[in-house]
Amino acid sequence: MQVKDIAVHVPTVTVTDPVAKAVRVMAVARLPGLVVVDNHGRPRIVLPGTQVLRLAVPGSYQEDPALARAVDEDHADRFWQELGDLTVGDCLPRQPVKLVTVPENATLLEAAALMARLHSPLLAVIGRDGTLSGAITLDRLLTSLALAGFGD
Protein backbone atom coordinates (compact mmCIF):
# COMPACT_ATOMS: atom_id res chain seq x y z
CA MET A 1 0.00 0.00 0.00
CA GLN A 2 0.99 3.60 -0.53
CA VAL A 3 -0.14 6.50 1.59
CA LYS A 4 -2.47 7.71 -1.17
CA ASP A 5 -4.42 4.44 -0.71
CA ILE A 6 -5.24 5.25 2.92
CA ALA A 7 -5.22 9.08 2.97
CA VAL A 8 -8.42 10.81 4.05
CA HIS A 9 -9.77 14.28 3.39
CA VAL A 10 -9.33 16.56 6.41
CA PRO A 11 -10.57 20.07 7.15
CA THR A 12 -7.76 22.63 7.44
CA VAL A 13 -7.17 26.07 8.95
CA THR A 14 -4.97 29.03 8.07
CA VAL A 15 -2.84 31.24 10.31
CA THR A 16 -5.54 33.95 10.24
CA ASP A 17 -8.23 31.67 11.70
CA PRO A 18 -9.10 32.17 15.38
CA VAL A 19 -7.64 29.61 17.79
CA ALA A 20 -11.15 28.79 19.01
CA LYS A 21 -12.10 27.80 15.45
CA ALA A 22 -8.98 25.63 15.11
CA VAL A 23 -9.80 23.69 18.26
CA ARG A 24 -13.43 23.31 17.17
CA VAL A 25 -12.44 22.05 13.69
CA MET A 26 -10.15 19.45 15.23
CA ALA A 27 -12.75 18.35 17.80
CA VAL A 28 -15.65 18.08 15.34
CA ALA A 29 -13.60 16.06 12.84
CA ARG A 30 -12.15 14.03 15.75
CA LEU A 31 -8.67 14.52 14.36
CA PRO A 32 -5.45 13.88 16.31
CA GLY A 33 -3.99 17.13 14.97
CA LEU A 34 -4.49 19.88 12.44
CA VAL A 35 -2.99 20.86 9.08
CA VAL A 36 -2.39 24.60 8.69
CA VAL A 37 -2.35 25.57 4.99
CA ASP A 38 -1.36 28.77 3.18
CA ASN A 39 -3.63 30.69 0.81
CA HIS A 40 -2.66 28.36 -2.05
CA GLY A 41 -3.71 25.20 -0.19
CA ARG A 42 -0.13 24.16 0.49
CA PRO A 43 0.55 22.64 3.95
CA ARG A 44 2.52 25.09 6.06
CA ILE A 45 2.51 23.38 9.46
CA VAL A 46 1.14 20.15 10.90
CA LEU A 47 0.26 20.54 14.58
CA PRO A 48 -0.18 17.48 16.83
CA GLY A 49 -3.43 17.72 18.83
CA THR A 50 -1.66 18.52 22.09
CA GLN A 51 -0.04 21.50 20.38
CA VAL A 52 -3.40 22.73 19.10
CA LEU A 53 -4.54 22.51 22.72
CA ARG A 54 -1.40 24.39 23.66
CA LEU A 55 -2.57 27.31 21.50
CA ALA A 56 -5.75 27.44 23.59
CA VAL A 57 -4.39 27.09 27.15
CA PRO A 58 -3.00 30.38 28.49
CA GLY A 59 0.76 29.98 28.89
CA SER A 60 0.69 30.94 32.58
CA TYR A 61 -1.38 27.84 33.37
CA GLN A 62 0.91 25.58 31.37
CA GLU A 63 4.00 26.81 33.16
CA ASP A 64 2.57 26.85 36.69
CA PRO A 65 0.47 23.84 37.78
CA ALA A 66 -0.22 25.56 41.14
CA LEU A 67 -1.83 28.49 39.32
CA ALA A 68 -4.03 26.12 37.29
CA ARG A 69 -5.00 24.32 40.52
CA ALA A 70 -6.04 27.59 42.15
CA VAL A 71 -8.75 28.28 39.54
CA ASP A 72 -12.19 27.19 40.76
CA GLU A 73 -14.08 24.48 38.90
CA ASP A 74 -16.61 26.71 37.10
CA HIS A 75 -13.93 29.00 35.76
CA ALA A 76 -11.73 26.02 34.89
CA ASP A 77 -14.49 24.71 32.59
CA ARG A 78 -14.37 28.00 30.69
CA PHE A 79 -10.67 28.90 30.61
CA TRP A 80 -10.73 29.09 26.82
CA GLN A 81 -12.98 32.17 27.00
CA GLU A 82 -9.80 34.09 27.76
CA LEU A 83 -8.70 33.44 24.15
CA GLY A 84 -10.51 36.45 22.74
CA ASP A 85 -9.53 37.14 19.14
CA LEU A 86 -6.21 35.31 19.15
CA THR A 87 -5.42 33.69 15.81
CA VAL A 88 -3.51 30.49 15.04
CA GLY A 89 -0.66 32.64 13.73
CA ASP A 90 -0.49 34.62 16.99
CA CYS A 91 0.06 31.44 19.00
CA LEU A 92 2.47 29.42 16.88
CA PRO A 93 5.85 28.60 18.39
CA ARG A 94 8.56 31.02 17.32
CA GLN A 95 11.10 28.34 16.49
CA PRO A 96 10.73 26.78 13.02
CA VAL A 97 8.36 23.79 13.02
CA LYS A 98 9.27 20.67 11.05
CA LEU A 99 6.80 20.19 8.24
CA VAL A 100 5.42 16.68 8.56
CA THR A 101 4.59 15.75 4.97
CA VAL A 102 4.88 12.67 2.78
CA PRO A 103 4.48 12.29 -0.99
CA GLU A 104 1.50 10.27 -2.23
CA ASN A 105 3.65 7.29 -3.17
CA ALA A 106 5.33 6.87 0.24
CA THR A 107 4.89 3.43 1.84
CA LEU A 108 3.22 2.73 5.17
CA LEU A 109 6.65 2.05 6.66
CA GLU A 110 7.87 5.50 5.61
CA ALA A 111 4.72 7.05 7.12
CA ALA A 112 5.13 5.08 10.37
CA ALA A 113 8.82 5.96 10.68
CA LEU A 114 8.06 9.65 10.15
CA MET A 115 5.23 9.69 12.70
CA ALA A 116 7.42 7.95 15.25
CA ARG A 117 10.45 10.17 14.64
CA LEU A 118 8.61 13.50 14.67
CA HIS A 119 6.02 12.56 17.34
CA SER A 120 3.18 13.51 15.01
CA PRO A 121 -0.07 11.46 14.94
CA LEU A 122 -1.03 13.29 11.72
CA LEU A 123 0.84 13.50 8.41
CA ALA A 124 -0.01 15.78 5.49
CA VAL A 125 0.08 14.03 2.10
CA ILE A 126 1.16 16.31 -0.72
CA GLY A 127 0.45 15.97 -4.42
CA ARG A 128 2.85 16.74 -7.26
CA ASP A 129 1.87 20.42 -7.30
CA GLY A 130 2.73 20.81 -3.61
CA THR A 131 -0.87 21.20 -2.45
CA LEU A 132 -2.51 19.06 0.23
CA SER A 133 -4.05 15.92 -1.23
CA GLY A 134 -5.09 14.32 2.08
CA ALA A 135 -3.82 13.24 5.46
CA ILE A 136 -2.90 10.09 7.36
CA THR A 137 -3.88 9.70 11.00
CA LEU A 138 -2.14 7.31 13.41
CA ASP A 139 -5.45 5.52 13.90
CA ARG A 140 -5.87 5.06 10.15
CA LEU A 141 -2.29 3.85 9.75
CA LEU A 142 -2.67 1.27 12.51
CA THR A 143 -5.96 0.01 11.09
CA SER A 144 -4.36 -0.36 7.65
CA LEU A 145 -1.40 -2.25 9.11
CA ALA A 146 -3.84 -4.47 11.03
CA LEU A 147 -5.61 -5.34 7.78
CA ALA A 148 -2.20 -6.39 6.49
CA GLY A 149 -2.00 -8.73 9.50
CA PHE A 150 -0.40 -6.75 12.34
CA GLY A 151 0.16 -8.85 15.41
CA ASP A 152 -1.13 -12.11 13.97
Add this chain to the structure above:
Amino acid sequence: MQVKDIAVHVPTVTVTDPVAKAVRVMAVARLPGLVVVDNHGRPRIVLPGTQVLRLAVPGSYQEDPALARAVDEDHADRFWQELGDLTVGDCLPRQPVKLVTVPENATLLEAAALMARLHSPLLAVIGRDGTLSGAITLDRLLTSLALAGFGD
Protein backbone atom coordinates in the same frame (compact mmCIF):
# COMPACT_ATOMS: atom_id res chain seq x y z
CA MET B 1 -16.33 19.41 36.09
CA GLN B 2 -13.57 17.29 37.51
CA VAL B 3 -11.57 14.70 35.60
CA LYS B 4 -13.39 11.87 37.38
CA ASP B 5 -16.59 13.11 35.66
CA ILE B 6 -15.16 12.54 32.17
CA ALA B 7 -12.64 9.73 32.74
CA VAL B 8 -13.14 6.52 30.77
CA HIS B 9 -12.03 2.96 31.37
CA VAL B 10 -9.07 2.02 29.17
CA PRO B 11 -7.30 -1.27 28.55
CA THR B 12 -3.69 -1.31 29.80
CA VAL B 13 -0.48 -3.26 29.21
CA THR B 14 2.52 -4.17 31.34
CA VAL B 15 6.23 -4.08 30.50
CA THR B 16 6.21 -7.86 29.92
CA ASP B 17 3.55 -7.68 27.18
CA PRO B 18 4.77 -8.04 23.58
CA VAL B 19 5.02 -4.80 21.58
CA ALA B 20 2.67 -6.29 18.95
CA LYS B 21 0.01 -6.73 21.66
CA ALA B 22 0.50 -3.14 22.86
CA VAL B 23 -0.05 -1.74 19.37
CA ARG B 24 -3.08 -3.98 18.86
CA VAL B 25 -4.64 -2.94 22.21
CA MET B 26 -4.22 0.72 21.32
CA ALA B 27 -5.62 0.25 17.80
CA VAL B 28 -8.64 -1.82 18.83
CA ALA B 29 -9.62 0.61 21.59
CA ARG B 30 -8.85 3.53 19.21
CA LEU B 31 -6.82 5.20 21.92
CA PRO B 32 -4.37 8.08 21.32
CA GLY B 33 -1.85 6.40 23.63
CA LEU B 34 -1.38 3.64 26.14
CA VAL B 35 -1.10 3.35 29.93
CA VAL B 36 1.57 0.90 31.11
CA VAL B 37 0.75 -0.38 34.62
CA ASP B 38 2.76 -2.40 37.16
CA ASN B 39 1.60 -5.67 38.71
CA HIS B 40 -0.41 -3.75 41.31
CA GLY B 41 -2.42 -1.79 38.73
CA ARG B 42 -0.49 1.42 39.36
CA PRO B 43 0.32 3.51 36.26
CA ARG B 44 4.01 3.31 35.50
CA ILE B 45 4.26 5.11 32.17
CA VAL B 46 1.83 6.85 29.82
CA LEU B 47 2.96 6.57 26.20
CA PRO B 48 1.59 8.91 23.51
CA GLY B 49 0.44 6.94 20.45
CA THR B 50 3.39 8.01 18.33
CA GLN B 51 5.70 6.57 20.98
CA VAL B 52 3.82 3.27 21.00
CA LEU B 53 4.37 3.26 17.24
CA ARG B 54 8.00 4.05 17.93
CA LEU B 55 8.29 0.78 19.87
CA ALA B 56 7.13 -1.05 16.73
CA VAL B 57 9.19 0.64 14.00
CA PRO B 58 12.76 -0.69 13.89
CA GLY B 59 15.11 2.13 14.93
CA SER B 60 17.15 1.92 11.73
CA TYR B 61 14.11 3.01 9.70
CA GLN B 62 13.32 5.87 12.05
CA GLU B 63 16.83 7.23 11.85
CA ASP B 64 17.33 6.83 8.11
CA PRO B 65 14.45 7.87 5.82
CA ALA B 66 16.45 6.68 2.78
CA LEU B 67 16.58 3.16 4.26
CA ALA B 68 12.81 3.18 4.83
CA ARG B 69 12.30 4.39 1.25
CA ALA B 70 14.41 1.53 -0.12
CA VAL B 71 12.06 -1.14 1.26
CA ASP B 72 9.61 -2.38 -1.37
CA GLU B 73 5.89 -1.89 -0.86
CA ASP B 74 4.98 -5.46 0.10
CA HIS B 75 7.66 -5.63 2.76
CA ALA B 76 6.81 -2.12 3.94
CA ASP B 77 3.25 -3.29 4.72
CA ARG B 78 4.72 -5.96 7.00
CA PHE B 79 7.66 -4.24 8.69
CA TRP B 80 6.24 -5.03 12.11
CA GLN B 81 6.86 -8.73 11.54
CA GLU B 82 10.48 -7.97 12.42
CA LEU B 83 9.35 -7.35 16.01
CA GLY B 84 9.55 -10.99 17.03
CA ASP B 85 9.22 -11.43 20.79
CA LEU B 86 10.19 -7.89 21.80
CA THR B 87 8.33 -6.70 24.89
CA VAL B 88 7.18 -3.22 25.85
CA GLY B 89 9.91 -3.16 28.51
CA ASP B 90 12.59 -4.01 25.93
CA CYS B 91 11.69 -0.96 23.84
CA LEU B 92 11.09 1.77 26.40
CA PRO B 93 13.35 4.81 26.25
CA ARG B 94 16.26 4.61 28.67
CA GLN B 95 15.84 8.12 30.02
CA PRO B 96 13.20 8.50 32.77
CA VAL B 97 9.74 9.20 31.34
CA LYS B 98 7.51 11.79 33.00
CA LEU B 99 4.47 10.09 34.48
CA VAL B 100 1.44 11.85 33.08
CA THR B 101 -1.15 11.44 35.87
CA VAL B 102 -3.83 13.57 37.48
CA PRO B 103 -5.83 13.02 40.67
CA GLU B 104 -9.57 12.38 40.30
CA ASN B 105 -10.48 15.86 41.54
CA ALA B 106 -8.32 17.78 39.05
CA THR B 107 -10.19 20.32 36.89
CA LEU B 108 -10.40 20.27 33.10
CA LEU B 109 -8.03 23.23 33.01
CA GLU B 110 -5.42 21.29 34.98
CA ALA B 111 -5.86 18.34 32.60
CA ALA B 112 -5.59 20.58 29.52
CA ALA B 113 -2.51 22.38 30.85
CA LEU B 114 -0.80 19.04 31.60
CA MET B 115 -1.60 17.56 28.18
CA ALA B 116 -0.30 20.69 26.47
CA ARG B 117 2.86 20.91 28.57
CA LEU B 118 3.84 17.24 28.33
CA HIS B 119 2.61 16.68 24.74
CA SER B 120 0.46 13.76 25.86
CA PRO B 121 -2.99 13.16 24.33
CA LEU B 122 -3.71 10.67 27.14
CA LEU B 123 -3.67 11.22 30.92
CA ALA B 124 -3.91 8.51 33.58
CA VAL B 125 -6.34 9.34 36.40
CA ILE B 126 -5.27 7.90 39.74
CA GLY B 127 -7.42 7.12 42.74
CA ARG B 128 -6.47 7.65 46.39
CA ASP B 129 -4.74 4.26 46.59
CA GLY B 130 -2.46 5.12 43.66
CA THR B 131 -4.08 2.68 41.25
CA LEU B 132 -5.47 3.62 37.85
CA SER B 133 -9.09 4.72 38.08
CA GLY B 134 -9.50 5.76 34.43
CA ALA B 135 -8.03 7.92 31.69
CA ILE B 136 -8.73 11.16 29.84
CA THR B 137 -8.18 11.38 26.10
CA LEU B 138 -7.65 14.67 24.24
CA ASP B 139 -10.77 13.93 22.21
CA ARG B 140 -12.83 13.41 25.37
CA LEU B 141 -11.45 16.58 26.96
CA LEU B 142 -12.28 18.69 23.90
CA THR B 143 -15.80 17.27 23.69
CA SER B 144 -16.35 18.04 27.37
CA LEU B 145 -15.08 21.60 26.92
CA ALA B 146 -17.35 21.98 23.88
CA LEU B 147 -20.35 20.96 26.00
CA ALA B 148 -19.32 23.77 28.35
CA GLY B 149 -19.52 26.11 25.32
CA PHE B 150 -16.06 26.10 23.70
CA GLY B 151 -15.83 28.48 20.78
CA ASP B 152 -19.37 29.87 21.02
